[in-house]
Amino acid sequence: MKRLLIILFVILLLLAGCSTEAPKVIDVPETHEVNEDSALGSSGEENEPVNDNENTTGQQTKIEEQPAEEPSITEEPVKETQEPVTIEETVITEGPSSTEKPIEESEDAQEGDNNVLKIKGLLENELKLTLNDLKAMKDIIFEADFYSLNSYGTTGYTHFKGVKLWELLEKKALIKPEAAKITITAQDGYSMEFTIEQVKMEYMDETNPDNKYPMIIAWDENDKEYSTDDGAPYKLVVGQKEPGDVNKPQWVSNIDVIVIE
Ligand SMILES: Nc1nc2c(c(=O)[nH]1)N[C@H]1C(S)=C(S)[C@@H](COP(=O)(O)O)O[C@H]1N2
Numbered sequence: 270m271k272r273l274l275i276i277l278f279v280i281l282l283l284l285a286g287c288s289t290e291a292p293k294v295i296d297v298p299e300t301h302e303v304n305e306d307s308a309l310g311s312s313g314e315e316n317e318p319v320n321d322n323e324n325t326t327g328q329q330t331k332i333e334e335q336p337a338e339e340p341s342i343t344e345e346p347v348k349e350t351q352e353p354v355t356i357e358e359t360v361i362t363e364g365p366s367s368t369e370k371p372i373e374e375s376e377d378a379q380e381g382d383n384n385v386l387k388i389k390g391l392l393e394n395e396l397k398l399t400l401n402d403l404k405a406m407k408d409i410i411f412e413a414d415f416y417s418l419n420s421y422g423t424t425g426y427t428h429f430k431g432v433k434l435w436e437l438l439e440k441k442a443l444i445k446p447e448a449a450k451i452t453i454t455a456q457d458g459y460s461m462e463f464t465i466e467q468v469k470m471e472y473m474d475e476t477n478p479d480n481k482y483p484m485i486i487a488w489d490e491n492d493k494e495y496s497t498d499d500g501a502p503y504k505l506v507v508g509q510k511e512p513g514d515v516n517k518p519q520w521v522s523n524i525d526v527i528v529i530e
C-alpha cells in the first residue's frame with residue numbers, strides 16, 4: 270500500500286508538474302506570439318515607416334492631391350471667374366457688335382441720305398442730287414490739282430474732280446437774283462459761309478500764279494471716289510484768294526446741305 274500511495278503521490282506530482290509545465294509551455298508560445306507580434310511589430314514598424322512614408326507620400330500625394338484639388342478648386346473659381354470674364358468680354362464684344370449692327374443698319378439706312386446732296390433756299394429749282402446726278406452734269410465738271418495751305422503751314426496738292434458750284438447754282442438750281450450768301454454744312458455740323466461773290470470768283474494757287482480755279486463740289490479725290498461708308502461723298506474744294514491764303518479749312522467734307530440766302 271505504501272508503494273501504491275507513493276506511486277499515486279508521484280503521479281500526482283508529475284501531473285501537477287505537467288500542469289505547471291504545460292502552462293509554461295503554453296506561455297512560451299504566447300511569448301513567441303508576443304515575440305512574433307513584436308517581430309511583426311518590428312516588421313510592422315518597418316512597414317509602418319514604409320507605411321508612414323507611404324502615408325507621408327500618401328499624405329503628400331493627398332496633400333498634393335488636396336492642393337491639387339484646392340488649386341483645382343481655386344482654378345475652378347478662376348475658371349468660373351474667367352468664364353464670366355470671357356462671357357463679359359463676349360458680352361462686351363457682343364455689345365459693341367450688337368450696337369454696331371444697329372449703327373450699320375442705321376448707316377445702311379443713312380446711305381440713301383449719304384448719297385443725296387441737298388441744295389435749298391433762294392432757288393427756282395431746289396435740288397436733291399445723287400452722285401450719279403452730279404456725274405451726269407458733264408458741262409460743269411472741273412478737274413485739277415488743287416493747292417492747299419492749312420493753319421499749321423502744311424501745304425500740298427490734291428487732285429479733285431467735281432462740278433463747278435457757281436454753275437451748279439446758276440444753271441441747275443436757278444439761283445434767284447436776290448441771293449447774297451451761301452452756307453455749306455457737313456454731316457458733322459462743320460460749316461462754312463461764303464458770299465455769292467466768293468462763289469462766283471476764280472481762285473489762285475500761290476505756287477502756280479497763272480492757274481485759275483473755280484469753287485467745286487468734288488466726289489473724286491486723287492482719282493478715287495469717296496465711299497458713302499465714310500459719309501456723304503461730297504467735298505467743297507476752294508483755291509486761294511491770294512498768296513498765303515489758308516484755304517484748306519474751307520474744304521468742307523461730307524457735305525449734307527447747301528443753303529442759299
Ligand atoms: N466736315 C468737316 N470738314 C472739314 C473739317 C471738319 O472738321 N469737318 N475740318 C476742316 C479743317 S480745319 C481742315 S484743315 C481740313 C482738314 O482736311 P483733312 O482732314 O483732309 O486733312 O478739313 C476741313 N473740313
Ligand SMILES: [Mo]
Pocket residue numbers: 419420517518
Ligand atoms: Mo484745320
